[in-house]
Amino acid sequence: MGKEGRLELLVGNMFGGKSTELIRRINRYEVLRKKVTLFKHSFDQRYGTEEVCSHDGLKREAILVNTSQDLERSLPLETEVVGIEEVQFFDSGIVPLCYALSKLGRTVLAAGLLKDFRGELFPFSDGKRNIGDLISMADKIDQFNAYCTYENGQGICGRDAAWIQRFYDSEVAPYDSPTILPGGKEAYAPRCREHFVFYLENRHLRL
Template sequence: MACILNGSKMECDLPKTKGQIQVIFGPMFSGKSTELIRRLKRYQFANYRCLVVRYANDNRYDTQSLATHDKQKLPAMSATVLTDLKRFTDEVDVIGVDEGQFFTDIVSFSEEMANLGKIIIVAALDGTFQRTGFGDILNLVPLAESVVKLTAVCMSCFADASYTKRIGNEKEVEVIGGADKYMAVCRDCHRLSSPVKRSPFKTLDQPMIQVENYNHKKELFC
């Protein structure tokens, strides 16, 4: 790594990165976008140049940023076709794509960028509300260096949730919505036609239990 002192600032040329594909799967409300933001911020902290991409038709929270259910944000470019952004990729080292399941060219774009030495991180639903593969997204699995599947909390029985269940009668696969249209469910609750939604999604604004109160309660039950 070559470093040059420019005035009072040290500028370093990072060694060329080896391309790779990282995939973050999971149902809705499992923290995929949060994990994507965490990884991107880590690369930014290490002086990697990052491009963040959001799906343009998803206007639930923000039209200029990648935004999570609990209001975390990162400035992003909007697109419906990833190849439209190729002209911006020469100057970046890392590309983060949110809602990857909606991009029809996600597989070819990811493979091309990785072969060019880019690190591409894709956060996506692996399955539809019918528990079938979402578009071509599962074709990323044999191409990826890293694949993780996160779980949510079942919004009916509070078990680990690996699936997304739609609330409503729409039959189309692409119906964008949040807790008003979907719930995270476990295997048993997915089999129910209308599971009771006992845990409507809330933001994480509520304070955590105080440590001293927690310790006091532990003493009461010991």
């Protein structure tokens, strides 16, 4: 019997700590003397090109790739643990690739957004699949929410935030705006159920 592989997903909201936990797990496997390779999609260049960086300052060197095929070609044969940052930016080929790597005995740690700014499961770049297809084949799923930053006269809400709201000039972004749009706290804000503006028939409506 060969080595048993597994797929672990770290999904959730922006500012929820996914990257921090991915780096922590990668570092732990390295302490256990496992051969580790960390990848990130080239679209994610918020903190420089060849590093995975968390919002709280942790950093880890990573290989920059554009597609699931690039990742497969760039993977050293001796790798035992594969880390993937911002998995939602990849094409749908990332789903069968993660499955194949785990079947071959490798541990795959993939971190990414669960929902887009519309509150829908995040689609992969070619639109053929979404993050739910990866969730369905995972051995372990951890969800990382942020805290709601909605402010009222009594201060910041602070409740568990499973949604991310996008804004244009302080207004909620239209439903038909691009799914992927670079930005940080100036464009996105974590929201709880009460304060997220849900979309209905391409218009925003608080439900």
